[in-house]
Amino acid sequence: MDVVNVELGQKSYPIMIGPNSLSQIGPVLKELNLAGKILVVSDEQVGKIYGDPVLEQLSAAGFTAELLLVPPGEGTKSLEIAQLVFTRAITMGLDRRSPIAALGGGVVGDLTGFIAATYLRGIPLIQLPTSLLAQVDSSVGGKVAVNHPLGKNLIGAFYQPRAVIIDIQTVSTLPERELATGLAEVIKHGLIADAALFTYLQINHRQITGRDAGALTHIIKRSCEIKAGVVEQDEREAGLRMILNFGHTIAHAIEATAGYGRYNHGEAVAIGMHGAALISCYLGLCTPALVAVVKSAISKYRLPLTADDCAPADILSLLTRDKKTVGGKVHWVLLTDIGKVVIRNNVPDEVVSRALTELT
Ligand SMILES: NC(=O)c1ccc[n+]([C@@H]2O[C@H](COP(=O)([O-])OP(=O)(O)OC[C@H]3O[C@@H](n4cnc5c(N)ncnc54)[C@H](O)[C@@H]3O)[C@@H](O)[C@H]2O)c1
Numbered sequence: 028m029d030v031v032n033v034e035l036g037q038k039s040y041p042i043m044i045g046p047n048s049l050s051q052i053g054p055v056l057k058e059l060n061l062a063g064k065i066l067v068v069s070d071e072q073v074g075k076i077y078g079d080p081v082l083e084q085l086s087a088a089g090f091t092a093e094l095l096l097v098p099p100g101e102g103t104k105s106l107e108i109a110q111l112v113f114t115r116a117i118t119m120g121l122d123r124r125s126p127i128a129a130l131g132g133g134v135v136g137d138l139t140g141f142i143a144a145t146y147l148r149g150i151p152l153i154q155l156p157t158s159l160l161a162q163v164d165s166s167v168g169g170k171v172a173v174n175h176p177l178g179k180n181l182i183g184a185f186y187q188p189r190a191v192i193i194d195i196q197t198v199s200t201l202p203e204r205e206l207a208t209g210l211a212e213v214i215k216h217g218l219i220a221d222a223a224l225f226t227y228l229q230i231n232h233r234q235i236t237g238r239d240a241g242a243l244t245h246i247i248k249r250s251c252e253i254k255a256g257v258v259e260q261d262e263r264e265a266g267l268r269m270i271l272n273f274g275h276t277i278a279h280a281i282e283a284t285a286g287y288g289r290y291n292h293g294e295a296v297a298i299g300m301h302g303a304a305l306i307s308c309y310l311g312l313c314t315p316a317l318v319a320v321v322k323s324a325i326s327k328y329r330l331p332l333t334a335d336d337c338a339p340a341d342i343l344s345l346l347t348r349d350k351k352t353v354g355g356k357v358h359w360v361l362l363t364d365i366g367k368v369v370i371r372n373n374v375p376d377e378v379v380s381r382a383l384t385e386l387t
Pocket residue numbers: 070071072073076099100101104131132133134135137157158159160161164165166167168169170171197198199200201202205208209291292293
């Protein structure tokens with residue numbers, strides 16, 4: 028098993044990456060001195076494949092484990108569904124030492140993390156990510172949230188898990204479209220911090236889309252290392268962490284304006300990265316050739332470059348709700364080279380509008 032540690036003092040935790048690592052959940056939790064009751068939250072799709080095996084492992088390790096299934100999809104990241112989970116936590120009698128585990132994609136991870144951060148003012152959180160997106164991004168770093176109809180992730184917290192257990196075997200049951208959505212965040216990691224990872228994605232397309240275990244382990248481990256490195260320096264996004272948001276200023280506006288679920292998160296991020304690359308180019312920060320390289324990587328993994336059914340004005344009106352906006356000024360993460368970004372808060376509206384027109 029590969030292990031990446033997130034070093035955050037008393038809040039440090041391991042990310043364990045390997046085939047069949049879910050079978051280790053019992054010993055891992057015992058090692059963390061966790062015992063007693065545990066609530067496992069999953070969605071109906073993931074729960075029907077992996078729910079029983081995880082519950083069996085937990086029972087064998089002496090836990091009193093219950094499984095709560097929520098509907099799959101972005102709509103589940105809501106206060107309404109959170110209320111159902113709180114109710115189950117209360118009726119099950121979870122106390123401050125009882126862990127809650129998120130078994131699923133980023134939707135289950137963000138929702139369950141939000142419950143963990145707020146129920147009894149905080150209980151231990153275990154991330155068991157099963158989608159590629161959750162394995163390369165959402166299970167790590169402690170951003171937990173639900174959506175508001177007016178904007179993505181607007182209600183949430185920074186709350187780190189106690190452990191992340193990534194079983195790469197779960198990628199074998201992931202639908203094609205969801206594999207691609209996870210790859211959008213891996214492309215992001217390459218673009219913001221690691222030219223070698225970006226090149227790996229360009230060269231190893233067949234192995235990655237063929238779900239080769241070695242290739243998956245490489246991109247998951249590298250992504251976790253990159254994200255951990257950033258979060259260790261800036262846990263609460265005072266500065267550097269903004270780079271993990273590359274492409275997200277436009278992505279979140281597209282998700283909200285098109286209606287949650289119309290574009291899945293990685294698809295919206297792909298469009299948003301295209302937009303951010305265009306803005307970078309219009310500002311003279313990078314060349315048109317670099318934009319072409321970004322577009323080619325996105326298209327190679329069958330991710331969209333445009334949101335044809337969205338209106339530029341609608342996207343524009345949502346941009347200031349971005350969490351990187353301070354004093355009405357949107358902080359844009361812009362590309363200067365593969366693996367290099369800068370943050371600018373003075374991008375003229377005309378430049379943004381020009382890019383949005385190309386995206387829609
Ligand atoms: N907290 C963070 O740092 C962070 C980072 C990136 C994304 N996110 C959030 O993550 C969410 C997107 O996550 P996602 O793409 O995983 O979506 P998701 O959780 O909706 O999962 C996608 C689909 O794949 C299914 N699925 C998951 N694992 C499976 C498996 N192994 N086999 C079969 N089906 C499986 C799910 O049932 C779902 O239908 C968004 O809400 C996004 O905002 C958060």
